[in-house]
Amino acid sequence: MNILNIIAEIEKVDPEVYERLDQRRAMFKHFAGFGKKLATAAVPLAMGSMFQKAYGQSSGLSQQIKDVLNFALKLEYLEAIFYNEGVNRPGLLTSDDRAQVITITVDEYNHVKFLRSVLGNDAIAPLTANNFDYTGSKGGTRAALLPDVFTNRNTFLALAQSFEDTGVRAYKGGAPLLISNNTVLEAALNIHSVEARHASHLRTMRRGGPQSVAGSPQSAPKSWISGNDGGGPAPTITAAIYGAGTPAAMYPSEANTTQAGVELTGSFVTAAQASEAFDEPLDMATVLAIASNFMK
């Protein structure tokens, strides 16, 4: 058994394996130097434990953490496959738009890959385009919510913004549930802020670019959520994304202006400003209800 070959094999499917093992580089070097001397039987055991630590896999994760990460993974698939479909529809996006959406697509696929690596065997089965219906018709079993989602740029970007804003709220709701595992928590926060950057940029795209003045939250939103954004891009469909979760005291609507019992509005702070300054978390059940509109 050649350890270096094993790692080289893993590298083919996970180019980051060396980086993941980085913290244990000393140990790894030790293996490389003395591998031949190790009893063949002992190697798989030692290797297993090394990888488990590097990836924080299964046995190290509580059920709660696995649940949160699989929930996040599902949302990342929802986003990644959506963007992948969009950038492959001719005529939907200009080349400029497309380049920007591809940047986001790459991030989302990386998030999928990363979460799968952390969850290991506990990850949900991979999802594919067949699992989703972005028109919201649930595979033709009901009237489509967004029939032109892949033919109309505005609709596509509106749903993209909706997914990102939902993702930000979902990770924010999930983060406190990860507090027992620093490594996982930090990684989740590092995804959370990337989703927020995406949300910001999609909102900027929707109002016509960074030099366009914001107006109606439906068609020309700010890059941050103001009040409840009037229910978002398509209020009859998107209001829940900006509304309160369950329980509302813990997951208030984005229009919330009170933080930790402190009312933020005052002589120099409007309700809009106070709400914009803080994003709000959303509970898993509410997020899944939103996402289920686009799952078959």
Add this chain to the structure above:
Amino acid sequence: MSKLLSKKPVVADPEKGSNTPLQRRTFLRYTAGAGVAVGGLALTGCDDILDEIFNNPNVPASLLEVNVGSGDFGVLNFAYALEQLEAAFYAKVITSTYYNGASAAERQILGDLEAHERIHRDFLKTAIKANGGTPIRDLEPDFTTIDFANRASVLGAAKAFEDLGVAAYNGAGKLISNPVYLGLAGKIVSVEARHAALIRDLLSNGTFVGPDVVDFNTGLEMSKTPTQVVAVANNYLKKGSKLNVSNLPTE
């Protein structure tokens, strides 16, 4: 005051630097006799006196810093310090020559950012107090390296502050033990990330994520430890306001 400072140094060995444990006690001794004088002078020419203290080689460096403290309140004070810095920056931006001539979109954006950061700052101070902690004192920023008449300089600094803020909150999250405080930090950091993305887009559209902030192999933002953060933040703080995060939890 100058008489006081010209006295024989009370720090036994200034060469030993700022980390010797005796210095706290030394300072107490040092100030005990001068308490009345300091109190009186503080009312008159505070800046002059501070300058004199900062420039006196006999004053230990630890006294010239602001220690954010330890535990959850330490982390919250660390965040409060960064929000003070950002709020002070945007307060200056919206009265700047650049702002007065900026595009309508930029004026709208920077006006919002000024409000958001001011709200973050005031909220953290109130929340720390309300929960039984002690907020650090008001920091004195040093923005002399920023040209407030120049768009690129102002937006470049805004980008630096916003990206730093995101990396700081992301790195500090795991240092918080109370999930409620963690939740609050989460509510702020995504707004900072929205700011960061837009400022970057203003400088060059489409750079809302970039290899300097997001690891393109994993799609994860690169967080910074408090030590890494203050190494940058302290460049924008005057002597006497430089941050010390050595008592913060490390995991």
